[in-house]
Amino acid sequence: MISDNDSVTSNIVSKWDEDVSKSNVAGSRRKRWDDTPVVSSNASATPVVASGSATPAVNSSSKWDETPVTFSGMGGQETPAITSEKKTNRWAETPAPVLPGMGSQTPGLAKALSLEKEMDSRNRPWTDVALDAILPTEGYTIMRPPSSYVPLRTPGRKLLATPTPMSMTPQGFQMEIPVEQRQDASVQDIREAYDAGALPYIKPEDMQYFGRLMEDTDDEKLTKEEANERRIMSLLLKIKNGTPPQRKTAMRQITDRARSFGAGPLFNQILPLLMSPTLEDQERHLLVKVIDRVLYKLDDLVRPYVHRILAVIEPLLIDEDYYARVEGREIISNLAKAAGLATMIATMRPDIDSPDEYVRNTTSRAVAVVASALGVPALLPFLKAVCQSRKSWQARHTGIKIVQQIALLMGVAILPYLRELVEIVSHGLTDDMQKVRIITALTCAALAEAAHPYGIESFDSVIRPLWKGALEHHGKALAAFLKAIGYVIPLMEENYASHYTRLVMPILLREFHSPDEEMKRIVLKVIQQCVATAGVEPEYIRKEILPEFFRNFWIRRMALDRRNYKQVIETTEELANKVGSSDIITRIVDDLKDDSEPYRRMVMETIRKVLENLGAGDIDDRLEERLIDGILYAFQEQAVDASSSLGKESQIMLDGFGAVVVALGERCKPYLKQIAGTIKWRLNNKAASVRMQAADLVARVAVVMKACDEDQLMGHLGVVLYEYLGEEYPEVLGSILGALRAIVNVIGMTKMTPPIRDLLPRLTPILRNRHEKVQENCIDLVGRVADRGAEFVSAKEWMRICFELLEMLKAHKKAIRRAAVSTFGFIARAIGPQDVLHTLLNNLKVQDRQMRVCTTVAIAIVAETCGPFTVLPALMNEYRVPELNIQNGVLKAISFMFEYIGVMGKDYAYAVTPLLEDALMDRDPVHRQTGCAAVKHLALGVAGHGCEDALLHLLNFVWPNIFEESPHVIQAVFDAIQGLMVSLGPNVILQYTLQGLYHPARKVREVHWRIFNILYIYNSDALVAGFPMVEDEEENTYARTTLELFI
């Protein structure tokens, strides 16, 4: 061997490249037969480019045809949905380009293509670079090819591998450059491309944590610690950046081996990662999950690391991201459970009187989390000691703050300990330090808010100090005390509440003038709370509060700050609930014509809330006129929003207008002409948002128009909207469709103008629009027509719509898919199931799983609406196609069908039994899974209708599947068995189960006991009659003699 090798090396100088020179020699001897195909291969490229790339754009005759959709050039094979018609309108354009090879090909071709691509990449030749990157440097030698070896280089063979024209993209075909030949490819890229080492990609910013994994090391030279560290590192990398399966196994490994890795090495790596500034939300979530699992396993081993973990996790508690806060809480609570209360308290004790406010803040939140994890009672003695600390006011402050955080965190769950918690903090109200007094008042507020509406007796000890504090303090402290009083008053009984309201009111009225914004908000909030209590009389509010309130708070400046704006509206709403709508609306209605737009909005929103709560019964004729006048003015004077979407501002105006019209109802009749005029005028506006708002308004007022018998006006609006169907902006188009639907809904199919037979053909191309809002509104409208007025439209048109609907099944939004699926049912009812079914069955061949699932649901719905006998024969015939997706689709459709038809299934049970038999015996687990689902629905549907023989037969086919491992399959099998339990009775299943309960193999026993337990849980009483007779043994009598009694 060695000598051979040596001789070869001596002969040939270069190593791998030698064959090139050989092939040159071969090339000189090449026959002309070999040459020809090269030319022809060039030629074959030309037509492809001509047909693929330029054609659609060049040939398009008008600008309407300029769709971004890429045509692949072989129209005959495309799905009809895309090329069946020329696109005639701009709104029918699809905004997003469909990926080549996705939309424009039949699924079969796409599949073949992807297969071909995969084979290509698998069969690509190995290069030196790739081999060097993958194979270790030691232990391998590069062998020389035998000198007699001449590689086979016939271009004719290569021709066979020419990619098919179908794979042409408009840019022309490009071979993928193998990763090792790319300029910028690193060793890591190559390894990844060849799936070597199976480590996920390391992001550049993660190199500092995982970089060492890239170094090649010899496992034997590593010490045990180093090997451990590397192992943890690679597991963490897989969890952080790996694929879901990688992540899953890594997660399991790190959990299982947590104790052997040890807390130190684990947290030394996890904590820096968690602190990394570039951490994404998803990654943080995964790491939090790791800590969770690891903590659970490590249990008390984690104790020495509690402080370090807390130092990292506590900042999460005040993160601005809600999920970060939740995850921080979760870790701390698990940490507390693992480390125990004593360790947690010992660790956090020094931070409680830390001079740093930030540390105290985070610590108080962390202790609150610990309290909620380990139970408040366990922490009460500690809290009591901290709150009464003589040593430093910081400790008292933090202690009281912990109580506040506990209240915020646990909500009503504090009720059992409310008295203790209040008593712990009560002395803080008279503390020397103002800061402590403020936090105590705020804590009382938080406790009262959490306890609402219970627990006033627990606050007995603080009411007097709170009251005194409110009289004595000024500024910020007063605000805190007022807040506490505001939260305590709603807990009180009527007469006390009324008493305290009267007492506190002078202070509140005094503070109406306060320049402090925070104080204003608190005053407003307290007013809202006081007014809401039962004991406060409307007359008192009218006399004492309203004049001052409107003078001080209903001013333009209040509308400018977002929080003030909200609080004023809420308080006014509460006042209106007490004194009635007209009192409030009379005071503010003229402000609808105010110069300041934010102020008009504030008025509008208040009027909407008041009218929605109380209705318009209170409003007299004069006020009604002023109101309508005001809303029309405010609506017309809105500042134009330049964007095409509806902003929050215009939404408020729209909601307000709609609410007023709906509240007034038939009283609107005299004003409807004017309103419709405004709408028509604004539908013509240049700004898209204005048009959209106008269309949305039509949808709101349509019901009222009907109530006012303004059918003619509505018909007119319908025609106007119909003319605007050429709208360019999808958002606006969606609103116009929504408005049309609202009109159709109230006016009915027969009276609709334009007539349905004109309207629907206009909608068909719009169905092709890919914008979600357009799709949703359009499908709703079409579905409505199909449901109520299918006879106005020809069957041909409905079929056209069917094709468009198939595309809708791809929609992301569930509402759209659901609407599309039920529309199939309506159409099938209108034009008969045959054609619709044919379309749907064809659609089962597609790749996209979501499409297939939706299609099966549609088939089931068609079966339900048109009767299963119209669908089942074709469906069962389709099962004969030997293709996985189709057969599964058929099974799924049958499963859904039996779910929908319920008892009706008894007429079809025998018909489908052979098919289900076949499915349950199939090699493909999905067949069996779906078959089981069908059996379940069948069994549940026909329970008690005499199909037991068929079901028992099916049970014999279901039963062997109980040993399935895959979770989905086994779940389906158990579901089927449970379904059969209902229809066959538990004892039949019990007899099947008995055979395996004491089987020698544990795996067999486990499954059977699982089934037995299900039986027992649902039918324990019925099983009494079915238990087997067991012979007595030595001392034990197993005969159940009571069953043998007879008279």
Add this chain to the structure above:
Amino acid sequence: MSNPGGASISAEQLKARFVGTGNADMSKYEWMTNQHRDTYASHLAHYDQLSYMAVAENQSIGRMRLKLFDKMIQPCGPPPPTKDINRLAEK
């Protein structure tokens, strides 16, 4: 939130909620005891069965009920000696 404990907790919960459920390691004695108790419980819960048995045994229904309750204590007799391999070696 996540449940790091996994499936074992649910098995315990199951047993706590439905005492008659079993597992792959359940002995014949345990299972039969459960069956007997379930049977008596069923008799007790169905008044018609109880009265039927009372007639058959010529006893009052109250006594019959008490008797069934009493039988629930070790319905199959005392538990068999544990078949511990170490113990078997001693014999």
